[in-house]
Amino acid sequence: MRHATVLLVLLAACDSGSVSIDDTDTITDTTDDTDTVTAPAFVDETCDGNVEGVFDPYPEVASVYPIGSAATYPWPGEDFEGYTDGQLIESSDDLGHSDHLDVTKGQLDARYAGEFHRGFADDDLFIALARGLDGQLRVGWSDVAVSGLGSVAAWKPAVEDWSGLNLIVRYQSSDDFYFASLRYDGEVSIKRKHCGTVDVLAQDTFGTMNTSQWYDLRFVAEGTTLTFEVDDQEVLTVDDDTLSWGSAGWYTSHAEAWLDAWSIAAP
Numbered sequence: 269m270r271h272a273t274v275l276l277v278l279l280a281a282c283d284s285g286s287v288s289i290d291d292t293d294t295i296t297d298t299t300d301d302t303d304t305v306t307a308p309a310f311v312d313e314t315c316d317g318n319v320e321g322v323f324d325p326y327p328e329v330a331s332v333y334p335i336g337s338a339a340t341y342p343w344p345g346e347d348f349e350g351y352t353d354g355q356l357i358e359s360s361d362d363l364g365h366s367d368h369l370d371v372t373k374g375q376l377d378a379r380y381a382g383e384f385h386r387g388f389a390d391d392d393l394f395i396a397l398a399r400g401l402d403g404q405l406r407v408g409w410s411d412v413a414v415s416g417l418g419s420v421a422a423w424k425p426a427v428e429d430w431s432g433l434n435l436i437v438r439y440q441s442s443d444d445f446y447f448a449s450l451r452y453d454g455e456v457s458i459k460r461k462h463c464g465t466v467d468v469l470a471q472d473t474f475g476t477m478n479t480s481q482w483y484d485l486r487f488v489a490e491g492t493t494l495t496f497e498v499d500d501q502e503v504l505t506v507d508d509d510t511l512s513w514g515s516a517g518w519y520t521s522h523a524e525a526w527l528d529a530w531s532i533a534a535p
């Protein structure tokens with residue numbers, strides 16, 4: 269059944285404005301399972317097969333990659349100071365444009381706001397992952413804190429309750445990662461996407477999420493504990509042992525979003 273579900277999600281993603289990442293509860297699995305799908309090499313062999321179109325930054329077997337804390341494998345960070353106003357940093361059309369990050373959905377631009385130099389993303393679905401390297405090999409962070417400043421300038425017409433600013437940890441593929449969300453509906457949540465299925469691990473009421481307000485977001489993975497902080501306050505924590513390492517970064521949905529001070533550090 270998983271093949272069919274993933275195919276539907278991928279098909280949905282082909283429509284402009286559709287989002288394949290979040291609560292796909294309403295997707296009805298109507299296809300049969302007789303299609304033969306050739307699965308690419310995939311790091312998470314616990315999943316029951318994977319289809320083409322899944323983005324996998326770790327295409328070889330997991331043992332190939334340097335796995336460790338962000339203390340062992342640092343990432344230089346992105347403060348958006350080194351660009352001209354309007355400069356393209358990367359888009360998902362060309363993942364080779366910037367070496368230190370991968371924009372796997374949408375586009376990331378540098379944009380000036382007066383004296384401040386920020387990142388800007390305004391796609392319905394935007395994902396950017398830090399790309400840590402050890403020699404030529406992509407690093408997988410185990411214990412890691414991803415943090416950054418985010419501000420929604422305006423919501424897109426397709427905004428949903430769950431739209432908002434999100435941070436990602438332990439991203440092993442576009443089907444396998446954790447994300448923490450500060451949401452349009454005033455909720456905060458920590459969710460797990462594994463084998464293409466999204467599950468809520470923790471959720472609570474945060475309060476109104478204002479536009480044109482900067483939020484200081486931090487998502488920590490340490491051992492099996494995931495913790496989400498907003499403006500230096502812990503808002504959610506939960507234990508889950510499904511994913512133990514991966515990349516980390518930003519995900520925004522249905523937002524014209526300003527980003528800054530993107531950091532990867534030890535918890």
Ligand SMILES: [Ca+2]
Pocket residue numbers: 358362363364365366367368369370371399
């Ligand atoms: Ca890149």
Ligand SMILES: [Ca+2]
Pocket residue numbers: 347348349384385386528529
């Ligand atoms: Ca900056």
